[in-house]
Amino acid sequence: MTRRLPSGRPIPIQRTGPMNLFSDIRALVIGALDAMVAAGDLPAGLELAAVAVEPPRDASHGDMATNAAMVLAKPAGKSPRVIADVLAKHLADDPRIFEVDVAGPGFLNLRLHPWVWQGLVKSALETGAEFGRATIGAGIKVNIEFVSANPTGPMHVGHVRGAVFGDALARLLAFAGYAVTREYYINDGGAQVDVLARSAFERYREANGLDPAIREGLYPGDYLIPVGEAMKTKWGASLIDQPEEVWLAEVREFATELMMGMIREDLALLGVEMDVYSSEKALYGTGQIEAAIKALKEMGLIYEGTLEPPKGKLPEDWEAREQTLFRSTAHGDDVDRPVKKSDGAWTYFAPDIAYHYNKVQRGFDQLIDIFGADHGGYVKRMKAAVSALSGGRVPLDIKLIQLVKLWRNGEPFKMSKRAGTFVTLRDVVEQVGADVTRFVMLTRKNDAPLDFDFAKVMEQSKDNPVFYVQYANARINSVMRRAAEAGVTVDDASLSLADVSKLDHAAEINLAKKIAEWPRLVEIAARGNEPHRVAFYLYELASELHGLWNRAKDEPNLRFVQDDSATTQSKIALARATGVVISAGLAILGVTPVEEMR
């Protein structure tokens, strides 16, 4: 039977099937509202942006709910019930709609025919890994700057969360249709790289058989020993008796480069790859800082002045001094910020302004910075600078990443170089693996602190969300193997032709409904720059699958593998569609799906 629209026109066969059912149904609602305007039931020119179609909180209310009648009641000057009643009649004409009812203050609850959900299983199989890919990004060029750890040593556990978050956000936005650039800002222009050079020089003396003098304030880490040896290979003993002025710049560059090599390796261990590495040092002496400050000056945002001392916590050596200041208060900041120290040298903020100016000039439509929570004080001034330098065109979103609290043997512990409890990124990845590390780091909102317990994240039980999700995928693979052994063809092409109308049990439809939420979830997560939503969704999806599985103990007709091979195939299609979404979700988190639990 050919399905027809209310107009009588046959519904065109969709090659890929529905993708985002929620936006499809929202389009249906908008269309119906337009028809109501045409029929004079609603005034023209209504703002429809607030009309939403969402899953109801309580599943007993139906499959989807729309608030259209309530948000339009006031502007239309009609009671919500009146609008809802007419709208319901329009919606009921659509072949996908099984039932519409008006509830509460004017909600419209929709129930869809089972074939809509069953068809979605097919869509997921046909589109495979692309299922859920969104277009809301519309090719917008977004730059995500993250990690940006100082190039003075290996990455430690404190850097891991930001690295994982940034990378997952990049993957998420790419999946949502943005053109994403991952970028690392190398802080190689400040005093800390001089300290690095001096520390490396002591290890160089050590490599030449002399006692290293690792004074207070130098970096004591062993990781500099190979740097000293590499210096010996390069320079022999020729630098040993030279004064610092002779070697500092050269050694600084040499050591920084080796540190960056180490950091790149650390990132690779986590599966993080940057597209661009930008150097702070490269901004000095090239006129870029001066150009950025000049641009601000031309807007009247740079002046010479004296800052008020902070109230309540007056530094002991406070002394009012005139400095070059950026009028960040003109763009939402609380006080103006210095771009030059009192001795005339640039503050750290100045090259940062130039760097963000550079990103704006490279043509990015949106900037995202990922900072540690301790850099919260920089948010307003950085936003002010970007707002000024882009003429308000380029939004800057700054995500602050809260601390990770480490637990071992049920006891919290703090990192300390002296106590030997300094935990490197490498330590973490080698102990628990990159997949577990990544998943766990993404099971919290970025602005909530996170507990990381080395024992718990490795635990193989349903209490561990990593395991729970991976186990769901393993179960899917397990039933597919069994089905194949029973002689059922289970490749995606065959499965997408399976008779999905056999999936008529409520528990099966519920799983299909959860799958249907995936494209919508991608959009919501991308809109808010919130990759953690993917992790929570995957947990819920896994939960639906496990629920169906457990239910099959009492109801054998729910088992994935049945005597009849056609029935098996349709049930495997559902399992496989779930697997497709789990794999797609894990790919956004940067986690490898496992096929078997061992």
Place this chain on the structure above:
RNA sequence: GCACCCAUAGCUCAGCUGGAUAGAGCGUUGCCCUCCGAAGGCAAAGGUCGCACGUUCGAAUCGUGCUGGGUGCGCCA
């Protein structure tokens, strides 16, 4: 003193550009293993969403003011 972040069940946390009776896991209590994988399953109890006003048809969600915790506040990066 000021700014930013946080506050939801005994614990750890979700909660969708404001939506209906606020959810999950752990823990507690009670049942259940001949069953595609019991490294579990089913069910129950458990909440003035920190407090108070306000906006709204409707507030955990938005605004203001408090309380409590965290982070930061020129001459570090």
